[in-house]
Amino acid sequence: MLEVRDLTVHFGGVKALDGAHLTAQRGSITALIGPNGAGKTTFFNCVTGLYRTGAGSVTWAGTDLTGLPPHKVAEAGLSRTFQNLALFRTLSVRENVLTGAHRLGRAGFTAGVLRWPAVRREERRMRDAVDEVLDEVGLTDVRDKPVNGLPYGTLKRVELARALASRPELLLLDEPAGGLSHGEVDELRTLILDVRERRDLTVLLVEHHMSLVMSMSHHITVMNFGRTIAEGTPAEVQADPGVVEAYLGAPA
């Protein structure tokens, strides 16, 4: 399982995380929710190695990831999407997704430059893995199109496909429903559930879309002001007075 304890991060005078903790069981869907500025994205950035935490620890399946750089975190089986989409606009859909598959490559620099047969075999393997992901998320028809100019809902799928291409065990989704229409959110729910089932994934998502969160999560962690203020099933956190207060403000 993923076990995150006591994360603390300061940005100058701002305490973005103040001892936040979270546990996600293997194979489950866990949501991390909280009002704007609660520290959710900062939390993701710490878990995936983009930010260094001032204190605390991150453990995945018994491996200590605390302080590791992003590529080492990826090697441990974690992959993520970004709220603002981390795509190369002039590259095709397939090329973008291929950038996510590089963790699968094992050949060294010299072998790559000399294009040894093993390298060509490896490239083929990566392309096959990418085509499989594209098929899975319904992007085969647009795979050779440049990302530039594709509808936003399609770009969100490319972002998801890129994260899946590294064959992660733990998938972190940062606001996957942000900017999507009602219909697209329904499709996204089905897609995430299918992909999790097929790939035996553990999913951790940050999301503001409450009906999506409540309908698909096994477990929810709620943050406010950089702290974990509640944890439990969807029914439990919805009934928690501290959570209601965090979203609606204290009663007058």
Ligand SMILES: Nc1ncnc2c1ncn2[C@@H]1O[C@H](COP(=O)(O)OP(=O)(O)OP(=O)(O)O)[C@@H](O)[C@H]1O
């Ligand atoms: N790079 C940064 N430099 C300075 N302050 C930051 C930085 N990143 C985040 N913060 C601050 O840290 C706090 C937590 O921000 P964060 O983006 O993690 O919240 P969030 O819960 O993801 O919000 P949202 O739901 O709006 O995306 C906020 O007060 C934010 O202004």
